[in-house]
Amino acid sequence: MGRPQKPIVQDGSPVRLFAFWLRNLRDSAGFTLEQLARRAEYGRTTVSDAMGGEKLPSRPVTLAIVGACKGDVRRWSEYWAQVRRALDPDCPDGVAGIDPPPWDPPGRPAGLHAEQCPPDCTRTEPHGWYTESVATLLRLDTPTPEALERRTVVTTCEGLTRIPVGVSVPRRAGDTRTEHGLEISVVRGGRLEDGGPEYESYFERFLVPPDPLRAGTRHTYEVRLRIPPAQPMAPHFVHVPLTRSEHFRLRVRFDRARMPRRVWRLAGVPTAVIYQQNPGTPSLEPDGRGVVDVGFAAMKVGYGYGLSWLEAGVADQ
Structure with a gap:
């Protein structure tokens, strides 16, 4: 058996994010590198390097x-072209023009999924849905921190x-x-x-879709989260799945006038x-734009996925 690949350290590079999703x-x-190399008809080293992130x-x-993995060849071809274009220093869009996975698997009509609750399900959350993906852009270069989240359930x-729609906003130390x-x-x-539990640092609302959703339907919605003016934000942003959550992508755009120390x-x-x-x-x-871009999959319920940082002017411990 070959040596396992080293973990990919996400640094905001579209190449490393590409390798992560590959x-x-x-x-x-479910393939080993050796099995995949045989199916792809390339050498093991070539296949390993393709997913190395370098x-x-x-x-x-x-x-x-x-x-070989029965992925969506057309969408991956588009994704590859977008990353290749973003690597051009003269590209006007940069990473903003990239549309990474997850996408609908081939052979399944867009928005339709086979999983359903049993007929005697209570039809109460979270029995009636699960989170397929969350994509968040956190902006720290605005007058007050704000996040735009695209969630697909x-x-x-x-x-x-x-x-x-529940969000935890912990107090910053010393606030x-x-x-x-x-x-x-x-x-x-x-x-x-309005509705649901609400505590000192936890806020919950309910999203009501335009029409009742049929079983097996994919529904995408976007929410904007804003910290009130003058309220300090804790130096981290994480997704902690409390129920099934398959993919999470987080982009944090720091203020280039006050870049974090780490x-x-x-x-x-x-x-x-x-x-x-x-x-x-x-x-x-x-x-160079002050952005860190990371992605996560196969997340465990109750554990945190995201970024934390040490702000400028704060002493390292």
């Missing part, structure tokens, strides 16, 4: 790997009429302000209703680690 495709297919593999190698019950809040608004995909990737960490000033996990460097 590995995820291989993992989903350089963008050639289009033929990429599509041979995707085809898959319904497993017939006639689902609301989906809980003794009386007021502590979060502004939540819907950009598209439904409307918000940034750490958090993958499957206990809650206590999230709050540590130096979690001891792999550190990353923002790109």
Whole structure:
């Protein structure tokens, strides 16, 4: 058996994110490197290098790997071209023009999924849905921190009429302000209703889609989260799945006038680690635009995935 590949340290590079999703495709297919190399009809070293994250593999190698894993060759071809274009220093869009996975698997009508709850399901959340993907852009270069989240859920019950939207906003260490809040608004995909538990640092609303959702339907909605003016934000942003959640992509755009001293990737960490000033996990460097871009899959319920950082002017422990 060959030596396992080294973990990919995400640093905001589209090449490393490309390698991350290529590995995820291989993992989903269940192939070892040797098995994949035989099916792709390339050498093991070539296949391993394609998923190493050091350089963008050639289009033929990429599509041979995707085809062997029964992935969507057309979408991967488009994705490869987008990454190749983004590597051109004169590209006007840069990484903004890239549309990475997850996508619908081939052979399945867009938006339709086979999984359903049993007929006697209680039809209450979270029985009636699961999270397929969350994609978040956190902007720290705005007057107040704000996040735009695109969430895609898959319904497993017939006639689902609301989906809980819960967000935890922990206090920053040393913050003794009386007021502590979060502004939540819907950009598209439904409307918000009040309801659900709400505590000092936890806020929950319900998303009501335009129409009741049929079982097996994929529904995408976008919400905007804003920290109120003058409220300090804790130096981390993580996704902690409380139910099934398959993919999470996080992009943080730091203020280039106040770049963080260090940034750490958090993958499957206990809650206590999230709050540590130096979690001891792999550190990353923002790109030239001040952006760090990371992706996660196969997430475990109750563990944290995302980024933490040490702000400028804060002493390292």
